[in-house]
Amino acid sequence: MADFIISLDADTLKKTVLKIIKESSSEIFKQIFNASTKIIFDNNEICFKILLFKYYIKLEKFPKFFCGEYHFSHNLPINMINYEKIPENIKISKNNFIIIIPENAFSKSFSINQISMVNNILNINLGSNYER
Amino acid sequence: MDGLIFKLDEQFINNYFLNLLKESKLEYFVKNLFIKINFNSFHIVFDFFLNKNFTKIDFELFLIEVPKRLFKDNFKLSYKGDKDLKKILEGITKIFLRVVPSINFEDDIMILSLEKAEFLEDKIKKIFEDFVIKQFLMDNGQIVVRSNFIN
Numbered sequence: 001m002a003d004f005i006i007s008l009d010a011d012t013l014k015k016t017v018l019k020i021i022k023e024s025s026s027e028i029f030k031q032i033f034n035a036s037t038k039i040i041f042d043n044n045e046i047c048f049k050i051l052l053f054k055y056y057i058k059l060e061k062f063p064k065f066f067c068g069e070y071h072f073s074h075n076l077p078i079n080m081i082n083y084e085k086i087p088e089n090i091k092i093s094k095n096n097f098i099i100i101i102p103e104n105a106f107s108k109s110f111s112i113n114q115i116s117m118v119n120n121i122l123n124i125n126l127g128s129n130y131e132r
Numbered sequence: 133m134d135g136l137i138f139k140l141d142e143q144f145i146n147n148y149f150l151n152l153l154k155e156s157k158l159e160y161f162v163k164n165l166f167i168k169i170n171f172n173s174f175h176i177v178f179d180f181f182l183n184k185n186f187t188k189i190d191f192e193l194f195l196i197e198v199p200k201r202l203f204k205d206n207f208k209l210s211y212k213g214d215k216d217l218k219k220i221l222e223g224i225t226k227i228f229l230r231v232v233p234s235i236n237f238e239d240d241i242m243i244l245s246l247e248k249a250e251f252l253e254d255k256i257k258k259i260f261e262d263f264v265i266k267q268f269l270m271d272n273g274q275i276v277v278r279s280n281f282i283n
Contacts, residue, residue, distance in 0.1 A: 002143035015281040109151050128147035
């Protein structure tokens with residue numbers, strides 16, 4: 001086996017997202033997405049329960065290697081997002097967004113074997129191949 | 133489980149460094165690289181082209197310090213060997229400088245700082261800088277890092 005497994009639980013993701021939002025989103029988004037927001041990983045979806053609203057992000061397509069485009073569908077309220085503060089490698093539209101991981105010696109060395117979101121755990125299983 | 137967990141095995145690390153050698157077109161100078169993960173140490177063996185011949189290099193790097201935060205503080209490794217070995221090691225690490233530009237030597241200590249590594253975007257490093265290492269296990273061909281987010 002040549003494996004690199006990254007595991008993340010929903011609570012840790014929430015804390016991480018809160019930090020990103022604190023630095024990159026509008027005041028309204030900061031106010032509604034707070035510590036009381038509930039995040040659930042299941043069935044390969046990330047669900048956000050914010051007040052009475054339920055939002056989701058679903059991974060639709062991922063690249064063969066770690067670098068490349070990750071395509072997601074979503075129902076996020078993107079009108080609340082400050083586009084100027086979004087990193088350049090994130091392209092967002094009404095129902096979709098794409099995260100682009102740039103190619104470098106590190107990211108192009110790994111292939112993605114599997115990405116799963118089950119029972120509140122996100123698992124990313126990376127492989128590394130070497131051909132003589 | 134909670135937090136962020138990284139698990140990587142010996143074969144993955146070997147393939148990664150072999151690919152780096154291949155990409156750097158330095159396979160000719162470094163052959164038969166094998167990195168073995170033991171309890172808190174890396175046993176590294178390879179053939180190095182030196183003075184028109186291949187010389188077997190065999191040494192062990194011992195983990196002596198694990199950073200409190202993965203992308204903020206330093207890993208420290210010590211190695212045992214003569215001054216010639218140190219010179220060879222410094223030369224070899226230059227191969228990997230693009231990926232780990234933050235390797236430094238202080239006496240017999242190798243210092244590895246992921247904060248300065250160029251393979252991750254600064255914005256991503258900033259996100260991960262609030263993760264503290266709760267547990268670092270290195271043994272029997274595997275490395276496991278468990279970390280938690282601190283507010």
